[in-house]
Amino acid sequence: MIFLILVVIGNILHTDSQPIDEATQQRFRQIAVAAVNAERQTQGIKKKVVTDAGLQNWLDGQTETFINETAEISPDLFLKRLPSKQLTLSQASLYYISAASPGSLAGKLDFWKEAFHASTNVVAMRLCRHSDNQIGCLFIAAKKVPSFNLSLFNKGQSEFYVTCRNCDKPHLGKLEKSDLAIAIKCSHCNHSYDLIAADLLGNYHRATHYLQGYSPPQAIGAATSTRLAELTALWSEVVTRCRYSKDFSGISEKKDSWQTPPDTYSLRNGDCEDTSLLLADWLIARGFTTRVVIGKAPGKDEHAWCVTELDGKQYLLETTLESIPAIPPETQSEAVRYQPRFSFDRQKIHFIKESPDIIFDYFSPELWQSYAYPVPQTSSVPSIALNSLESSEASKNP
Numbered sequence: 311m312i313f314l315i316l317v318v319i320g321n322i323l324h325t326d327s328q329p330i331d332e333a334t335q336q337r338f339r340q341i342a343v344a345a346v347n348a349e350r351q352t353q354g355i356k357k358k359v360v361t362d363a364g365l366q367n368w369l370d371g372q373t374e375t376f377i378n379e380t381a382e383i384s385p386d387l388f389l390k391r392l393p394s395k396q397l398t399l400s401q402a403s404l405y406y407i408s409a410a411s412p413g414s415l416a417g418k419l420d421f422w423k424e425a426f427h428a429s430t431n432v433v434a435m436r437l438c439r440h441s442d443n444q445i446g447c448l449f450i451a452a453k454k455v456p457s458f459n460l461s462l463f464n465k466g467q468s469e470f471y472v473t474c475r476n477c478d479k480p481h482l483g484k485l486e487k488s489d490l491a492i493a494i495k496c497s498h499c500n501h502s503y504d505l506i507a508a509d510l511l512g513n514y515h516r517a518t519h520y521l522q523g524y525s526p527p528q529a530i531g532a533a534t535s536t537r538l539a540e541l542t543a544l545w546s547e548v549v550t551r552c553r554y555s556k557d558f559s560g561i562s563e564k565k566d567s568w569q570t571p572p573d574t575y576s577l578r579n580g581d582c583e584d585t586s587l588l589l590a591d592w593l594i595a596r597g598f599t600t601r602v603v604i605g606k607a608p609g610k611d612e613h614a615w616c617v618t619e620l621d622g623k624q625y626l627l628e629t630t631l632e633s634i635p636a637i638p639p640e641t642q643s644e645a646v647r648y649q650p651r652f653s654f655d656r657q658k659i660h661f662i663k664e665s666p667d668i669i670f671d672y673f674s675p676e677l678w679q680s681y682a683y684p685v686p687q688t689s690s691v692p693s694i695a696l697n698s699l700e701s702s703e704a705s706k707n708p
């Protein structure tokens with residue numbers, strides 16, 4: 311295949327002293343990419359490389375002088391000029407060589423070796439007049455990664471370009487499916503701005519999507535005389551109804567997956583974030599300003615609880631207690647023991663701006679940076695318990 315390039319392109323350009331026209335550039339690229347892919351196949355690499363339109367456009371937009379300069383400057387310096395973020399490249403390498411003809415350029419197998427790395431998926435190249443009797447070629451082999459997308463992450467893609475909601479810059483992110491909740495943090499400004507968590511099947515969703523507007527089919531607290539009594543009644547119901555189960559993992563092997571509020575309600579079982587999600591959803595449905603909070607608590611590096619703002623006071627609602635006090639504690643009295651890191655409701659995810667030692671104001675815009683995320687029309691988080699209950703009901707009564 312490489313020999314073929316030598317013949318075909320060598321004949322076209324051998325005696326030409328004019329600038330290299332676009333048709334020749336294109337033909338060289340097509341044949342070179344075909345040759346690279348044929349070689350990848352013989353090396354057992356299934357995935358083919360393609361010419362990346364954005365990368366190729368950028369390269370085509372550079373002057374011949376600039377291309378020729380790569381013969382003198384270090385590849386690192388050149389790669390720094392490459393708009394990697396804009397083109398969403400996670401790694402790139404380049405080679406520059408010159409020869410008497412494009413055919414002999416293409417024939418130098420060593421020159422293409424970066425294209426034979428399994429991780430390389432895009433290439434771009436450009437021929438130029440190096441000197442009167444020499445043709446130069448700049449070749450870039452790179453790994454292009456997609457923009458962040460939860461469904462791709464759930465399908466196994468782990469490397470993404472994400473645009474930071476705080477500083478608006480794109481940054482490269484590598485996500486590991488190992489944590490209860492993953493806060494996505496910007497590598498430029500060092501701020502977190504998104505929060506995702508795995509459901510019972512191991513699929514990740516934005517934290518806000520777990521709050522679905524669910525309200526249990528009970529009139530609990532409805533007849534109370536004060537809003538504080540109503541709040542306390544719902545808190546008490548969640549605490550007494552749901553057995554705390556640290557390692558409950560549903561039908562997935564995965565520990566610490568998140569349950570939807572209807573699942574936790576019907577299973578009567580869940581760990582700290584499951585019961586917090588249920589309580590928060592219920593309180594929000596009753597018109598309370600409530601957030602689910604994740605942070606440190608006594609003996610727990612990662613814990614979840616709820617906070618509610620009512621009549622100028624903020625209450626901290628712990629859902630893993632054996633029994634609850636008559637009146638919920640205000641956040642001040644719990645501030646030494648509970649250290650929040652992030653919180654969310656149905657529309658927004660909130661991150662602590664700095665980390666003061668003691669935080670008892672969970673709603674101050676001065677302390678918390680908030681990012682709004684759209685509420686989906688229909689929930690993307692599957693309700694496992696309800697579905698399986700419905701299907702087992704259906705199978706009992708065909």
Ligand SMILES: [Zn+2]
Pocket residue numbers: 474475476477478479496497498499500501
């Ligand atoms: Zn940023």
